[in-house]
Amino acid sequence: MSVTKKHNFLKFLVLTLWFWALSFVESNSRLLSYQSEYEISLGNSEIVRVPGKTYVDKASGQLFIDWINNCENSWVSNQRMMTRFVNSYGVGTVNEINYSINEKSDGKNMDFVLEIKENAELVERTIGQAIRENSLIVKFPQTDKNDLDFSNEVVFPHTFLDEITKKLFGKEKMLVKKVYEGTIPESFFNISVFFTDKIVKESNIDLPKDVINKFKKIRMSYYKDNGSTPIFEQTVHLNTQGIASYFRYDYPEYSLVLKLKKISLVSLNCN
Secondary structure, eight states, X not given: OOHHXXXXXXXXXXHHHHHHHHHHHXXXXXXXXXXXXXXXXXXXXXXOXXXXXXXXXXXXXXXXXXXXXXXXXXXXXXEEEEEEEEETTSXXXXXXXXXXXXXXXXXXXXXXXXXEEETTEEEXXXXXXXXXXXXXXXXXXXXXXXXXXXOTTEEOHHHHHHHHHHHTTSSOOEEEEEEOOSSSTTOOEEEEXXXXXXXXXXXXXXXXXTSOOOEEEEEEEEEEXXXXXXXXXXXXXXXXXXXXXXXXXXXXXXXXXXXXXXXXXXXXXOO
């Protein structure tokens, strides 16, 4: 697998994890903030390997998400993901992704910073600002990149997750939305969500008493812009508070599994 492909897949992973982080406050009547940790491993795959091509043989790591509701003014998240890969030739790399986002509660503005490192060397750093007026305008300060102009039907992560959590146990079986979040700065995602009937109750996680231990299995397909082939597919175990206990990411050449290891609620004084 090329370095560029692997970086893109990891950016997609950060994107979708941010979606779940954002939804936590919207689906709960109280202003809650939290810290969480996920364990990353390589998922089982039925991909037929072609001789001479490089594949991922091992993957392990951690994801840390700190989430804060800024007293109803905005939703702020800081994420750090460290993943160790070993390919089919025995060559190992360590990838680190740091991602911060601040989305205003009215859904009109969003700022984000994305930083990617490989073996401690900086590979990419993107700073962006998205503003919703007559259309969705994305700017990249301190660069020569052109502004982007998307239709107003493209939503931010908060709006997207608000709809998912509201429909989680409803009658609808499918939801389709266009979402911009910044991990692919020049593009949006067209996301199809499929609600299954499977309910999961976690027994191996020490959940805080205020966290509902009733998780719904959903499937999601991610398309870049208006493409016809999904870039990756995702399985999530999600509760009505927007907390995910399990993720599986199926990419064309490998799969990653993330399991919730720890979560703690953080008190916030907004008086």
